[in-house]
Amino acid sequence: MTDTPAPIDPGTFWRTLGARATGMIVVTAAGDAGPAGFLGLSAAHVTADPATMLVSIDAKTSALAAVLARRHFAVNILPAEAAHVADAFGGKSGLAGADRFVPAEWTTLATGAPVLSAALGVFDCVVDEIVTRGSISIVIGTVVAARSRGDGEPLVFFRGKVTTGLTGA
Template sequence: MGNGCQAAVLAGGAGIDADTFRSAMRQLAGGICAITVGRGDERTGLTSTSVSSLSAEPPALVFCINKTASSWPILQARRAFAVNVLPAGHRSVADRFSGRNGVKGLDRYEGARWSELVTGTPVLLDALAVLDCEVEDLIERFGSAVVIGRVVAARVRGEDAEPEALTYWRGAYSVIRR
């Protein structure tokens, strides 16, 4: 292929290898969200770029979680979570919730201001948007789970909100400006 593209196909129609798949998926830019789960001392969470709208009537969304994630058992037990859409100034929150530098559990909440909405799950006070959800369904496949959440409360920052969103593209943070 003379246009700078790479092609990789495994023999016998088995699809592509994992490294090629990861490389292809890194071309898909995604908004960064801190998914919060748990209450009190069991609070934890994760960083996700896989949040997507499922339905407006009723309001529902989906995201994916690896079943080896520390947040998985808490999500299964509590059956509630919040999606916190991160503004550009919250790279440190994204890093903590991704577990960078070994940060786990309650320590992921340090350095930011939190409150609660309907489910009691922590929500980031200065997120661009917050969607407070109850788990509608968990679909387990390939070592991960697709989480379907019914949105029970939401908060969206107004025009005074930071005009830049934090995104992830090609393995690094990027910023989208208004």
């Protein structure tokens, strides 16, 4: 019988994960109290046929209630010029709740979840399944609408810092 190794500490986990550059996203839903969303780094495709995405949502994130109640979410891939959106959803602007959604910057696709008009890409999803692991809900959804801008540079998170574009300028 082999002993299971002890898990690593959270600091080591986050430092190591930070070595992976990731495009910044905002996950949104239309909640009962208005639009809700959070700055996310954990979104991934599951399969292309049927088109399926997953997002990880911490239980303390207020947007989780909107996702669960309305059974939808949108994954908005942020462009380099949307650092102000990342700041708003990352708690750096002083805005909270629905105040982070500037009406002129948002629209909807199929589900009614808010969609950033300037997003590089958007996946609009209906919730299929929720898996709970600790304080995290892994929400899996079928993509019912998608849009890709076709140009622009991404807003990227790398080693604890936000960079604009692929060059890091």
